[in-house]
Amino acid sequence: xxxxxxxxxxxxxxxxxxxxxxxxxxxxxxxxxxxxxxxxxxxxxxxxxxxxxxxxxxxxxxxxxxxxxxxxxxxxxxxxxxxxxxxxxxxxxxxxxxxxxxxxxxxxxxxxxxxxxxxxxxxxxxxxxxxxxxxxxxxxxxxxxxxxxxxxxxxxxxxxxxxxxxxxxxxxxxxxxxxxxxxxxxxxxxxxxxxxxxxxxxxxxxxxxxxxxxxxxxxxxxx
Amino acid sequence: xxxxxxxxxxxxxxxxxxxxxxxxxxxxxxxxxxxxxxxxxxxxxxxxxxxxxxxxxxxxxxxxxxxxxxxxxxxxxxxxxxxxxxxxxxxxxxxxxxxxxxxxxxxxxxxxxxxxxxxxxxxxxxxxxxxxxxxxxxxxxxxxxxxxxxxxxxxxxxxxxxxxxxxxxxxxxxxxxxxxxxxxxxxxxxxxxxxxxxxxxxxxxxxxxxxxxxxxxxxxxxx
DNA sequence: TCTATTATTTAGTCTAACCTAAATTATTGT
DNA sequence: ACAATAATTTAGGTTAGACTAAATAATAGA
Numbered sequence: 179x180x181x182x183x184x185x186x187x188x189x190x191x192x193x194x195x196x197x198x199x200x201x202x203x204x205x206x207x208x209x210x211x212x213x214x215x216x217x218x219x220x221x222x223x224x225x226x227x228x229x230x231x232x233x234x235x236x237x238x239x240x241x242x243x244x245x246x247x248x249x250x251x252x253x254x255x256x257x258x259x260x261x262x263x264x265x266x267x268x269x270x271x272x273x274x275x276x277x278x279x280x281x282x283x284x285x286x287x288x289x290x291x292x293x294x295x296x297x298x299x300x301x302x303x304x305x306x307x308x309x310x311x312x313x314x315x316x317x318x319x320x321x322x323x324x325x326x327x328x329x330x331x332x333x334x335x336x337x338x339x340x341x342x343x344x345x346x347x348x349x350x351x352x353x354x355x356x357x358x359x360x361x362x363x364x365x366x367x368x369x370x371x372x373x374x375x376x377x378x379x380x381x382x383x384x385x386x387x388x389x390x391x392x393x394x395x396x397x398x399x400x401x
Numbered sequence: 402x403x404x405x406x407x408x409x410x411x412x413x414x415x416x417x418x419x420x421x422x423x424x425x426x427x428x429x430x431x432x433x434x435x436x437x438x439x440x441x442x443x444x445x446x447x448x449x450x451x452x453x454x455x456x457x458x459x460x461x462x463x464x465x466x467x468x469x470x471x472x473x474x475x476x477x478x479x480x481x482x483x484x485x486x487x488x489x490x491x492x493x494x495x496x497x498x499x500x501x502x503x504x505x506x507x508x509x510x511x512x513x514x515x516x517x518x519x520x521x522x523x524x525x526x527x528x529x530x531x532x533x534x535x536x537x538x539x540x541x542x543x544x545x546x547x548x549x550x551x552x553x554x555x556x557x558x559x560x561x562x563x564x565x566x567x568x569x570x571x572x573x574x575x576x577x578x579x580x581x582x583x584x585x586x587x588x589x590x591x592x593x594x595x596x597x598x599x600x601x602x603x604x605x606x607x608x609x610x611x612x613x614x615x616x617x618x619x620x621x622x623x624x
Numbered sequence: 625t626c627t628a629t630t631a632t633t634t635a636g637t638c639t640a641a642c643c644t645a646a647a648t649t650a651t652t653g654t
Numbered sequence: 655a656c657a658a659t660a661a662t663t664t665a666g667g668t669t670a671g672a673c674t675a676a677a678t679a680a681t682a683g684a
Contacts, residue, residue, distance in 0.1 A: 186641065206662055219642055221663055226640090240649065240662060270493075271519045284511040290504055296494045407669065429632055442672055444633055449670095463632060463679065 180231060185287040188256045189213060191225055191234060194245055195253035203242030252320050252346075258314040259286040259294060261307035265320045268308040274357075275308040276350035310360035310396070312343025325396035328364075329389055331376065336365040337397035344394045357381040358395060404586060408510040410477045412436060413446055414457060417468055418476035426465030474541050480515060481537040482509040484530035489520045491531040498531040498582075499573035532573075533564025533583035533619070548619035551587075552598065552612055560587040560620035567617045580604040581618060 183191075193212045199206035206224070210217040227249070228237040234249035245253060263282040267273040273281070298304075298316065305313050305321060314320045325340040339362045344350055353359065357380050367384060368377035374389045388393075417434045420427035429447070433440040440597075451460040457472035468476060488504040490496040496504070521527075521539065528536050528544060537546045548563040562585045567573055576582065580603050590607060591600035597612045601610070610618075 187416075209662090215641090216643060217662065218644080218664080223641075225663095243428055271517070271523065273515075277515070281516060284513075285508070288507040288511055290507075292496075292500070293490075293494075293504060296496070300494065301576075317647075407670075430630090438671090439673060440632065441634080441674080446671075448633095 183252055186317070187224070187227065190227065190246070190286055191245065191249055191253040192256045192260070193198075193251065194235060194243055195257065196266070198244050202243045205242050209243070209301050222373065236393060238292060254318040256286055257320075257332040258316075258318065259289055261311055262294060262297055262301070262304075262311040263289070264309070265304050265313070266300055269301055270297075273297055273356065274351075276347035277345075278308065279345040306341070306360065308360075311340070311343070312341075323396075325398060327393050327395050328366075328376065328378070328395040329374065329392035331366045331397070331399065333366050333369050335376075335399055337365065337399045338363055340398050341396045342394060345394065349391075349394075353391075353395075357383075364397070406435050406475055409510070410450065410457070411475065411510055413443075413450065414468065414476040415479045415483070417458060417466055418480065421467050424465050428465050432466070434596065445534075449501050455515075477537040477541045477543060479509055480543075481541070482512055484534055484536040485520055485524070485527075486512070487530045487532070488524055488527050492524055493520075497568035497574075498577065501531065502568040502570075505582050506570065523611075529564070529583065531583075532566070533562070534566070546619075548621060550559070551589075551599065551601070551610070551618040551620050552615035552622070554589045554622065556589050556600075559586065560622045560624055561586055561623050562618060564619045565617060566619065572614075572617075577619075579608055580606075587620070591594060 190209070190249075191211065193209055194204050197208055197212070200361060206217050206220045209224075210220045213220065224235060224237045224243050227234040228243075232248040233244055233246050234252065235243045237243045239351045264278040265274075267278045268275060272351070284331050295316075303316075305315070307313055312321045312323060328337070328339075331337060339358060339360050341360055342350070342353060344353075358364070362380060363377040366376055367379050368386075369375070374392075375386050376392050377384050377386050409449065412437065413432070416432055417427050420431055420435070429440050429443045431440075433448075434441045436497055438622060439477050447458060447460045450457040451466075455471040456469050457475065461468045483505045484598060486508050487498075487501040491498060491500045519541075526539075528538070531534055535546060537543045551560070551562075554560060562581060562583050564583055565573070565581070567576075581587070581601075585603060588602040589599055590602050591609075592598070597615075598609050599615050600607050600609050619622045
């Protein structure tokens, strides 16, 4: 009998998943920063998660942490909740994409599987949330991500925005104002080698975007 | 700056409200039973609530507990969340009335005022939940309850069901099967003085109901 | 009125999850 | 290769909210 995961544990797993997506183990400090918690607290929790009845993480002192099978499943469950909720808040309740993150962060830990299933059905089983992030399927597999960062495009290339990897409401509102949202066609018209700015044409207007922005927008390049 | 109320405190306040609705102070033991907590734990919490910066309850040793203005507001806020959520789950997500209680109990503590406002709007600002319970208004006043218990009716009287005061899923399913739901017209055709059974005609069929049931159904008597 | 029973409170523990300060291990630049 | 710096862990402490066992107060029956 495997006891239920606390809200706090679910948060740790979710963030470990996100930090290890590109296959690097997650560091104590990075986790601490994400969770708004002291590094020492993270160490303590990681030891606990590694010692759990079915271990949830693999953790060796000073070597970072990765998820086990069990930890991965739990993480994907939370992420599925989060992203379905964000989608529901936008599509069914009229939230804007910059308003949903906090709400989903609180709701993700308390909804039942019943609730999850009902909103998934109501939404038509979407596989992306309002930011374009992939939603793990009901059987907890994460679809492969085919996107490339906008920052890697060069003049002459055009592409379709797939997702925007940001939660900051101000940034999200700004991008929405510019029309930089999932599904939109864009074209790169200039690149500045020194500051890495890209000039991007969208909705018949051009905008100069810095690295801070272009690394958060992920696209599918047109062939 | 009044710090936010924990989930646990919200639960205490909600149950104190319900126990004191008929103006008796709530006892430690009754609260403990409702909260599934040891009586000693209740004593501890009540002392804390009474000592809070704006006191949330009035509590004197061995004399039970009642809510202060501040405690009442907090309780009504939680109850409004709960009942709006139950209504939303049924009306918007297709839950049945026996499935909503648990879900609402978890969600009621985490939704934002934004969320509350949006579902209230989506529902057309209802003032009763699926069980017929009154929903506190947005400004946190509880509408007056005009209902009388079915148990007080006698043969010849007819009435409309206003609310059903129960959470037990089995009972709720049973009542639904019989057609005993809010809005329905019923007529009392017999009364047994000894076991207090009532024979009630609903949907052209008669059913004999015991006290356990008739004290949980509240009606408006036809004149 | 007094005792037996029941209700309530006190006292002392426990656990989860956080914290700070101090100690230790890794890493990096020279 | 080694000191300086950065990252991490250990040690010890705090808080919220629960628990059990023991003590006390209230109530009810004879």
